[in-house]
Amino acid sequence: MSTYLKASVIISTYNKPECLAMVLYSYGLQTEQQFEIIVADDGSDTRTEKVIADFSEAHHLKISHVWQEDDGFQKTKILNKAILAASANYLVFTDGDCIARKDFVETHLKLRRENCALSGGYFKMNSNVSEAITKEVISNQSCFDKDWLLKQGQAKSFKLNKLTKSTTKAKLLNSLTPTKATFDGMNVSCWKADILRVNGFDERMAYGAEDREVGERMMNNGVKFLQIRYSAICVHLHHERPYKNEVVLEKNKGIRANTKTKKLTYTQFGIKKD
Secondary structure: OOOOOOEEEEEEEOOOHHHHHHHHHHHHOOOOOOEEEEEEEOOOOHHHHHHHHHHHHHOOOEEEEEEOOOOOOOHHHHHHHHHHHOOOOEEEEEEOOEEEOOOHHHHHHHHOOOOEEEEOOOEEOOHHHHHOOOHHHHHOOHHHOHHHHHHHOOOOOHHHHHHOOOHHHHHHHHHHOOOOOOOOOOEEEEEHHHHHHOOOOOOOOOOOOHHHHHHHHHHHOOOEEEEOOOOOOEEEOOOOOOOOOHHHHHHHHHHHHHHHHOOOOOOOEOOOEO
16 A cells, blocks of 8 residues: 555544544544554643544554643644644544544545635534444444434434435535535645645634634635535534633634734744744
């Protein structure tokens, strides 16, 4: 098998080993296997290390664990470290609570374009459905099946269309959706060179649109964001968000407003420190 890597999949995590184990399992089933996984770990304990070691033993995929000490929510810092650790020239960003459909990596690679980033979505499962997820469920791809989800207690809604298997329907919905194509860290991909050009994530930012801001700098720098929310499919495991903080959200809003107003293409608080 060729060692050429078509993509580096960067998975952010923090102390959710059970979720991460399911997510990693979904990457072992991908139709495209010429990619590496980089777990961007914002200070998890040794349980996460064990999950990664177990996956590495059971699968041939290259997997790296990029870790930093726990010092509060510092996702932007660990993502910048993961970007530098990536071997491939194309990066797919996702979270350690998003299970990928088996064509997820293949779809990102198939739809990538020069000077573009791809903006995907995710389908949010409720707590009951999330608890029903097992490796067997992921293996037979039931968690991406509308009927299975409804049977488990997922509410019926238009959002179930996010799980379509039809490329024609996906293209149509991608073109019709009012949702803007943005940098959403749960499901987005871009060229490594494009994110390095804007100096990566702004490390002043904590929880709340910290991913959107890097995308806004990339857009200001001429990168076009393409909508693929109905094409690249992942399902999101339910969890609480104890790290939400109104003061931090306001600070983040201020940074984003400055990026938009001044049309900034670079942050001095990113990968390279000026």
